[in-house]
Amino acid sequence: MHETASGDLREDPFVRGLLAKLPASARATFSDEQLLALKAALGGRAWGVHAVDIRWTLKFWRWRYYFVLLAGRNRRELSRREREVARMAMALFVAGFITLSTLLGLLVLYLTKSALGIDLLPGFSLGIWGWFQDSFLR
Structure with a gap:
């Protein structure tokens, strides 16, 4: 189901969330085709809020390593x-x-x-x- 009117596509919850994270000057520069491509590429990723969301970075000599600890209720189907x-x-x-x-x-x-x-x-x-x-x- 593809929205054709620019207003309809920009009301999509995913697109709204994506555009909200961008600077105001960049929001208007995306075409409907670009927004649909971004939604298709990134739409499968869960943007949910986790009960525990701890992220930190450790610099070790010349390299930097990141660590992420996420925990929360599992809503996906288990194998x-x-x-x-x-x-x-x-x-x-x-x-x-x-x-x-x-x-x-x-x-x-x-x-x-x-x-x-x-x-x-x-x-x-x-x-x-x-x-x-x-x-x-x-």
Whole structure:
């Protein structure tokens, strides 16, 4: 769908955004054909705003290197491989969360038992209660 009237093409959101980034003196110099060519060449690029957008440059001797860190919600369709990796990452995250939560819960139960003076195995101690008292209660 190509707009033929210059006014219609310049109202296109992509073209408006592109022209807004140019100096006012250069905006009027583009023909419709040039604007359409720019839209076709650059239109596939996502100009979206990212939740995290960190860009910096590092000069190393005679060369300059740039680094970009972008993060945000993924709105594109994932490939089969990407979906598998995402599922595996989520499974590892959930397993890690459950493991850490269980260990923290056991620690709280152990410290509570020790604070109440309950001795389940007479003459045996893990030493956690003594460490906790020395580190946090004195």
